[in-house]
Each structure stands twice: as C-alpha cells, then as structure tokens.
Amino acid sequence: MQTSPSVETRPFRELCADHGLTATHQRQVLYEIMQRMPGHPSPEEVYARVKKRIPAISLATVYKNIHLFVEKGVLKEVSMHHGSLRVELNSHLHHHMVCSRCKAITDIEEKDLGVLPTPGRLLGGFQVERYAIDVIGICAACQKAKHS
C-alpha cells in the first residue's frame, strides 16, 4: 500500500482523532467516498465504490468500519435495525424509544412526545400512511452499565 499522505490528509486525521479512531488508508477512502455518495447506500454499494480505489479491500473491512463510524457518530443508520423483524398489533397510536446500545424497544405515547403529526397529506406525490417515530438514545439500564 502506498504511504503517500499527499492529498489533503489533515481533515480526515482530525476527524479520526476527534472520534478516537486510528486513521487508516481504507477508512479515509471509505469516508471520502461516503461524503460523495448521496442517498442511503448499503454496505455492498459502498464496497463496490471503494473497491474501485482499493481493489484489494475486503467487504468485511467495509462492514467493520461502517459499524465503527456509526458507533462513533460519524455515520448514522437510516432506520433502526434490531437483530430481526419486530412486530406488534396494529392497535393504538404510539411510537418507540430505542436504545442505541442494547436495542431495547419501549413504547411511548404520542402525547408524551410533544409532536403533532399531520398524516394523510401528500408530500410531493407521496401518499402518507403514518408516521413512525423512533426516539433514539440510551436506556436507563445501559447508562448504569456504561464504561466507554
């Protein structure tokens, strides 16, 4: 791997330092490419792009670093992924609090949220069915048990 820290390495190194990450070549490329990717790419899509610049890179490395970036707050995931599909009866209107550490889900009433959704509108041709609000944070249990 060429060790040529020529082109604008500073900002990325700072970002890594700020987030407590080792600044590796693959992480830099990953980050730069994500900056230039609009939308909401999947790991496979990111991998395909990164592979053009680092042909030897592994998909596993992409996954590992995406998770790391998410964990450190550089990236965020679009909708919460609990390990598997989670369902509930389609009964009364409520939303969810999701612990970003342990993924625990708790119901929350809409009135306790301080929000006033207005469904049924058309947003640029999009027919709204409902709002799903995830309040993301750290649950009480994880706060007690936190170290890092």
Add this chain to the structure above:
Amino acid sequence: MQTSPSVETRPFRELCADHGLTATHQRQVLYEIMQRMPGHPSPEEVYARVKKRIPAISLATVYKNIHLFVEKGVLKEVSMHHGSLRVELNSHLHHHMVCSRCKAITDIEEKDLGVLPTPGRLLGGFQVERYAIDVIGICAACQKAKHS
C-alpha cells in the same frame, strides 16, 4: 389437527373476512398469542410461543403469516426493514419518507414535516440522543404501478 371450532372462533373469522384472509387454525393461534404478547416480539419469539400450542407448526409458516398480517394491516413492523443496512453521513437534521411497497427512501427536511419533536428530555431515565422519523406511505412511482 382437531377440528373443534368450540372456543370463540367468531371474532377471528370476522377479522380474517374483513382482511380477505383464509381463517386457518395456525393463523388463529398466531393471532391470539400475539394479542397476549406485549412488547415487540421477533418471529422466533412468536414461533416459540405458538409451538407450545401447535407443536408441529413450522417457522416458515410463522414468517409467512406474519408477513401476511403486516401486509393486510393486522400487524405492523416496529422499524422499517430495508433489505440491508443503510447509512448516511451524520450531517444536518432531516428525516425520511419510506415507501412501504418498494422500500425507497427519500430525505425530508424537518420543517416540511409539520411535526416538532422536543428532544433532550429524559423520558423515564431514557437519555434522548435524537429523533428519527419515518414517514411511511406509498411513493409516487408505486401509486402509478398499483393494482391490488
């Protein structure tokens, strides 16, 4: 399988009729058990419970019927599942519109939402980091292409 429609079969049959579903024994048990399951169970958890009443039931059947129930509006999924992990840069504040048919994701500015979350509060010991709002509905493309 015992064909004993003794205990309170009527309400469930109506629910199936209303949603255009065939009323099978496994669907009835599945539904009754979900009614008594609080929280946000995974297919595996539902399967474990249903298996106590119908030991011969298959996990595949549980999956098929959960999807059917979701499709027909009897159940709903807790957070949107796109086929794979989706990430984005953690930059400016925005939310997403998600098509429940094709899973397409579009950004939406918070000001265009008509909702006003009030983050930063502690909700029962839960340390709020952020709100993630998914506006769920049918995108313009899918509306044109819809039949069923």
Add this chain to the structure above:
DNA sequence: ATAGCTGCAAATCGTTTGCGCCATG
C-alpha cells in the same frame, strides 16, 4: 514495539423458497 487493523475464507444468522400433502370455503 505493540495494539489495532486488514484480507481471507468459513461460519452464522435471519429469512425465503420449492414442493407434495392437507385443510378450508
């Protein structure tokens, strides 16, 4: 130096599918 990162390949996990038989309408 040395802790951490990488690539590889195999393993794992959640979920889906094809198919022959059976239940429901």
Add this chain to the structure above:
DNA sequence: CATGGCGCAAACGATTTGCAGCTAT
C-alpha cells in the same frame, strides 16, 4: 373438489468471525 395453506428441508443473502500477517502510533 379446487384453491390456497401447511410442514419440511434446502437454499439464500446479509453479516460476522477467527486468524495470521501487516500498519499506525
């Protein structure tokens, strides 16, 4: 009795893991 649902087992796609060698600090 005809359609659709069921259970089974195999297939599948997405993601993770163990490990041996290499890299950043």
